[in-house]
Amino acid sequence: MRPSPHRAPGLLLVLLALAAQAPAEKTPALWPWPSSVKVSPKLLNIAAENFLIVHGPNSTAGPSCPLLQEAFRRYYNYIFGFHKRLHGPANFQDGAQLDQLQVSITLQSQCDFFPTLSSDESYSLLVQEPVAFLKANRVWGALRGLETFSQLVYQDSYGAFTINESSITDLPRFAHRGILIDTSRHYLPMKTIFKTLDAMAFNKFNVLHWHVVDDQSFPYQSTAFPELSNKGSYSLSHVYTPSDVHMVLEYARLRGIRVIPEFDTPGHTQSWGKGQKNLLTPCYSERKQIEKVGPINPTLNTTYTFFKTFFKEISSVFPDEYIHLGGDEVDFECWSSNPKIQNFMKKKGFGNDFTKLESFYIKKILDIIKSLKKGSIVWQEVFDDKVELQPDTVVEVWKGENYLEELREVTSSGYKAILSAPWYLDIISYGQDWRQYYIVDPLNFQGSEKKKQQLVIGGEACLWGEFVDATNLIPRLWPRASAVGERLWSPATVTDLDNAYSRLVTHRCRMVSRGIAAQPLFTGHCDREHKMEE
Ligand SMILES: *[C@@H]1O[C@H](CO)[C@@H](O)[C@H](O)[C@H]1NC(C)=O
Numbered sequence: 001m002r003p004s005p006h007r008a009p010g011l012l013l014v015l016l017a018l019a020a021q022a023p024a025e026k027t028p029a030l031w032p033w034p035s036s037v038k039v040s041p042k043l044l045n046i047a048a049e050n051f052l053i054v055h056g057p058n059s060t061a062g063p064s065c066p067l068l069q070e071a072f073r074r075y076y077n078y079i080f081g082f083h084k085r086l087h088g089p090a091n092f093q094d095g096a097q098l099d100q101l102q103v104s105i106t107l108q109s110q111c112d113f114f115p116t117l118s119s120d121e122s123y124s125l126l127v128q129e130p131v132a133f134l135k136a137n138r139v140w141g142a143l144r145g146l147e148t149f150s151q152l153v154y155q156d157s158y159g160a161f162t163i164n165e166s167s168i169t170d171l172p173r174f175a176h177r178g179i180l181i182d183t184s185r186h187y188l189p190m191k192t193i194f195k196t197l198d199a200m201a202f203n204k205f206n207v208l209h210w211h212v213v214d215d216q217s218f219p220y221q222s223t224a225f226p227e228l229s230n231k232g233s234y235s236l237s238h239v240y241t242p243s244d245v246h247m248v249l250e251y252a253r254l255r256g257i258r259v260i261p262e263f264d265t266p267g268h269t270q271s272w273g274k275g276q277k278n279l280l281t282p283c284y285s286e287r288k289q290i291e292k293v294g295p296i297n298p299t300l301n302t303t304y305t306f307f308k309t310f311f312k313e314i315s316s317v318f319p320d321e322y323i324h325l326g327g328d329e330v331d332f333e334c335w336s337s338n339p340k341i342q343n344f345m346k347k348k349g350f351g352n353d354f355t356k357l358e359s360f361y362i363k364k365i366l367d368i369i370k371s372l373k374k375g376s377i378v379w380q381e382v383f384d385d386k387v388e389l390q391p392d393t394v395v396e397v398w399k400g401e402n403y404l405e406e407l408r409e410v411t412s413s414g415y416k417a418i419l420s421a422p423w424y425l426d427i428i429s430y431g432q433d434w435r436q437y438y439i440v441d442p443l444n445f446q447g448s449e450k451k452k453q454q455l456v457i458g459g460e461a462c463l464w465g466e467f468v469d470a471t472n473l474i475p476r477l478w479p480r481a482s483a484v485g486e487r488l489w490s491p492a493t494v495t496d497l498d499n500a501y502s503r504l505v506t507h508r509c510r511m512v513s514r515g516i517a518a519q520p521l522f523t524g525h526c527d528r529e530h531k532m533e534e
């Protein structure tokens, strides 16, 4: 039998001394940090073969809630699965024990629903001998609380699982906490997307912004327009079939993650032109010859009949209430080279102002999305170019240094905003760039507190795919994106970089032990039990 610290006070002192030397190994490294945490020095043992995660007796989500059943199984495995195989079953039974985690949902359950922007993710967690209680209004909060509970459990130096008695209440600071993946520059296999969703759940992200298609390839297999991916994908094996998409949606839903598809137009659309005739604008050379194609052709009625059908499909395939419409970086040169477009401009009285043509186009697309009862998200150019937006259109701020000023303008015009400008994770440099993501405060601009709270709905870490595919996506994203995850979840007052560093080192090793190939933060090593499976 292994010695028990609770039976041997002398040994306890030794352990405390060890704890003081290596705090990261001895204290729970919660990430992101909850809004209120109270940890007591009382330690409880947890034995894998005795411990149960169960529905609380008063829960409105009983055993017929598959979403929670799945989550209980998953989190049991995160806590014990790997270690059990490494150490064999524990036979360490002395001292105070934790036998159960009872999970209760107090409002009517949402087991079959998809999460939304207004999903309640709050929870409270009370860990005490012999039963811990996790309470949430909705299943979404229960998912977040299970993650936190799993992060409280750690192995002591004898390999026994322990947890401090503690009390936590928690809720996110921002409702929209996203990761952008780009499946056009490089196709990402399903396995990579699933791993990304796993890691997102470990960091309490709740939006997968799926930049599905772009100039380079069109991997989305449309049922209405199959030629788009037949001709526009890199190859017929580089497509997402309807069943692939369905699997991503379900995998995400079970982790409380929304999937927002982006179909970026009118620019960034070269790949669309391969499978759909007359959609793109012919660009003319100086010698008045058609030499290539440019953005979507906004002057043809067929363009809009196409998009009506296309977005009707998208709005039924993707359950989320929002569709991202892109709208960034439109090439006006091609439009201005085309005599038919010039004529159209004249007829409409747009003069030489191509932002007016852009507005004309985007407004029609926004109307289509509205008629499908969906909300729209656009990149900031659409706002900058003074396109007439719907009152509920969300503007994603992505450009350069002046993003706080842009946030001020967007919100003072009454629009909702998402921030991604400081979080372009595709841009890499030597050293700990997570720190620069961490110190951002999205609300650090002039404006009424009320407006800020209402209108800045969150942010996104973006990993554009020019130099990223299945070989390097996970290590490039994690743990760098974790910094953004904590910024978007934790209270604004959680800003201590040293404290964050020591928690993040452990959190990164925890991700590694859960099969996420998160790259190191700096020199050092993970504990034995935190090594990568495989
Ligand atoms: C957990 O309990 C141990 C043992 O009493 C104590 O050393 C440690 O500081 C506690 N952790 C926290 C975060 O308070």
Ligand SMILES: *[C@@H]1O[C@H](CO)[C@@H](O)[C@H](O)[C@H]1NC(C)=O
Binding pocket: 056, 057, 058
């Ligand atoms: C369940 O509800 C009963 C009656 O309202 C209450 O006495 C009990 O404390 C509740 N149990 C839990 C675990 O919340």
Ligand SMILES: *[C@@H]1O[C@H](CO)[C@@H](O)[C@H](O)[C@H]1NC(C)=O
Binding pocket: 301
């Ligand atoms: C395009 O639609 C507009 C408005 O419905 C209509 O006035 C115009 O004649 C149509 N153009 C063509 C070429 O069909």
